[in-house]
Amino acid sequence: MPRYHLLFLIFTGFLLPFCISAQSLPTIFSTQSGMVAPLHIPLILSGNFGEFRGDHFHTGLDFKTQGREGFPVLAAADGVVSRVKVSPWGYGHALYLKHANGMTTVYAHLSRFATPISSWLLERQYSKRVFSTDSRPGTDVTFSAGDTVGWSGNSGSSGGPHLHFEVRDENERPINPLQWAFNISDSKSPTLGSLRVIPLDSQGLENRSETVEVGSKGVFKIPAGNVRLAVEANDQLNGALNICGIYAIEVFIDGDLYSSLSIDTLNFSTNKDMNAHAYYPEWNSSRTQIHRFKPLPGNRLSIYNFTSDAGLWVVEDSTMNIFVKCSDAHGNIATKEYTLLGVTALDQETPHAQNSGIFRPAIPSTTTALAHGGVEVIWPKRSFYSRETASLQVFESGEFSIGPEDAALAKPFRVNVKNLMVNSSKWVAVRLSETGDRLGVEICESQEGLVTFSTRKMGRYILVQDTVPPRLLPKFSASPLVSNGNLVFHLEDALSGVSRVEGFIDGKWVLLRWDPKKKTAVYRALDSQHIPGVKSQITVRVEDAVGNESFWIGTVEMSK
Numbered sequence: 001m002p003r004y005h006l007l008f009l010i011f012t013g014f015l016l017p018f019c020i021s022a023q024s025l026p027t028i029f030s031t032q033s034g035m036v037a038p039l040h041i042p043l044i045l046s047g048n049f050g051e052f053r054g055d056h057f058h059t060g061l062d063f064k065t066q067g068r069e070g071f072p073v074l075a076a077a078d079g080v081v082s083r084v085k086v087s088p089w090g091y092g093h094a095l096y097l098k099h100a101n102g103m104t105t106v107y108a109h110l111s112r113f114a115t116p117i118s119s120w121l122l123e124r125q126y127s128k129r130v131f132s133t134d135s136r137p138g139t140d141v142t143f144s145a146g147d148t149v150g151w152s153g154n155s156g157s158s159g160g161p162h163l164h165f166e167v168r169d170e171n172e173r174p175i176n177p178l179q180w181a182f183n184i185s186d187s188k189s190p191t192l193g194s195l196r197v198i199p200l201d202s203q204g205l206e207n208r209s210e211t212v213e214v215g216s217k218g219v220f221k222i223p224a225g226n227v228r229l230a231v232e233a234n235d236q237l238n239g240a241l242n243i244c245g246i247y248a249i250e251v252f253i254d255g256d257l258y259s260s261l262s263i264d265t266l267n268f269s270t271n272k273d274m275n276a277h278a279y280y281p282e283w284n285s286s287r288t289q290i291h292r293f294k295p296l297p298g299n300r301l302s303i304y305n306f307t308s309d310a311g312l313w314v315v316e317d318s319t320m321n322i323f324v325k326c327s328d329a330h331g332n333i334a335t336k337e338y339t340l341l342g343v344t345a346l347d348q349e350t351p352h353a354q355n356s357g358i359f360r361p362a363i364p365s366t367t368t369a370l371a372h373g374g375v376e377v378i379w380p381k382r383s384f385y386s387r388e389t390a391s392l393q394v395f396e397s398g399e400f401s402i403g404p405e406d407a408a409l410a411k412p413f414r415v416n417v418k419n420l421m422v423n424s425s426k427w428v429a430v431r432l433s434e435t436g437d438r439l440g441v442e443i444c445e446s447q448e449g450l451v452t453f454s455t456r457k458m459g460r461y462i463l464v465q466d467t468v469p470p471r472l473l474p475k476f477s478a479s480p481l482v483s484n485g486n487l488v489f490h491l492e493d494a495l496s497g498v499s500r501v502e503g504f505i506d507g508k509w510v511l512l513r514w515d516p517k518k519k520t521a522v523y524r525a526l527d528s529q530h531i532p533g534v535k536s537q538i539t540v541r542v543e544d545a546v547g548n549e550s551f552w553i554g555t556v557e558m559s560k
């Protein structure tokens with residue numbers, strides 16, 4: 001039975017079932033046989049469309065590839081290659097196929113491309129002297145449905161071998177590929193966890209330190225007052241333990257529809273607003289997918305089909321009944337009910353004045369700036385999704401803390417630090433956990449006694465100088481030469497990170513394939529830029545993000 005008919009039977013009310021959108025799809029994709037599965041192995045997902053990832057919604061499907069690389073990746077439909085992107089980060093080796101109906105399919109984290117793309121790419125990399133590239137072949141390269149466009153891999157920012165497959169509409173907006181009935185087995189219902197009740201103070205600011213977790217069994221006492229709500233929800237599919245994302249949520253409060261959302265289409269320009277849809281403090285700390293019922297004022301996502309205009313007020317001595325219905329893209333459904341009982345509220349003011357930092361109301365429509373102890377923080381307009389209290393505290397150690405740490409931001413903000421060490425440079429800002437562990441590094445610019453950086457993450461920072469060059473040496477022994485004739489180097493940089501890698505054989509530029517995950521750079525003998533059986537001088541240069549550089553120079557008798 002086609003699954004959209006099943007969905008149609010199950011869904012009533014405000015959710016838009018897929019069968020309706022499927023009717024308007026162009027012909028080449030509109031039937032079950034119209035889109036070829038991009039892998040010719042059992043289709044098991046390790047990630048789905050709309051699940052929370054880092055600071056965005058995942059925009060495609062992640063197909064498992066049995067822990068291995070090298071499975072043929074097939075064109076989902078006839079199309080012309082519209083983009084080939086190679087990067088040590090992100091999608092790694094990615095191929096974009098444009099179809100006659102204006103839609104695009106994307107195949108990412110490939111190990112390599114099929115001909116003629118592979119030969120076109122190699123020529124381009126050598127002529128431009130680059131590894132990374134983002135371009136369209138000069139002449140049209142077409143593939144038919146089912147043709148091999150490349151081989152699956154683990155390139156770019158991929159956590160293990162898999163194929164990232166994406167479908168985009170004619171406006172480059174990613175859409176849920178599960179609209180097309182791939183042979184994916186999914187009989188598991190989504191999991192609905194506990195509710196989050198987020199109190200608002202008398203100013204309408206979220207007092208997230210007082211958020212209450214509410215289970216579905218029994219009646220939960222909540223201080224009377226204005227609140228926002230969110231619910232923990234995720235999904236699993238058959239054959240894998242990976243935690244994926246849900247498709248739709250409907251919420252009824254005391255019997256009336258309060259909100260309805262479904263994740264059908266995303267938009268790259270607003271996709272980071274996932275942070276504002278998520279209950280950010282827990283997403284940030286524990287990667288728990290908690291969905292807010294209503295968007296924060298600055299949230300531009302178009303996933304909300306309906307949201308009530310009514311505020312949520314927990315009335316003293318009264319109960320509030322919350323019914324949540326959650327579905328996955330294959331029509332499996334979970335429901336839960338939660339009951340709140342209003343009790344006498346204590347002081348609702350957000351507590352934030354107990355330490356020595358400075359505070360200021362942050363209003364999304366204006367720039368917010370704070371300056372204290374030689375540190376200045378400037379949040380541009382619309383950085384905050386809702387009104388917050390911005391804070392800055394500078395410690396004697398030189399560390400400084402920017403808050404509120406549990407608020408998501410829509411865009412980066414700038415930090416300026418007066419620097420007493422004139423003429424020094426190569427600064428990085430290290431973001432620290434409460435226990436002093438390094439959470440992240442931002443590269444600074446320094447000029448005229450000022451060190452500045454830009455970041456989206458609030459929290460505790462310390463400025464550190466990075467004067468240590470990257471580590472660069474042959475991967476396995478004293479010589480970079482390995483048995484298949486390739487040259488393999490190990491490279492890493494502890495603080496600012498490797499940003500540039502270059503290789504030369506007898507003074508001639510050669511392509512080094514750099515993989516930051518494996519911390520390797522490889523010259524492939526098949527590129528035939530060397531003379532076999534002759535001693536060649538090899539030079540490799542590695543640079544970190546603040547300009548420290550390392551060289552490896554040696555003589556190697558190339559074998560093949």
Ligand SMILES: [Zn+2]
Binds near residue numbers: 047165
């Ligand atoms: Zn993916």
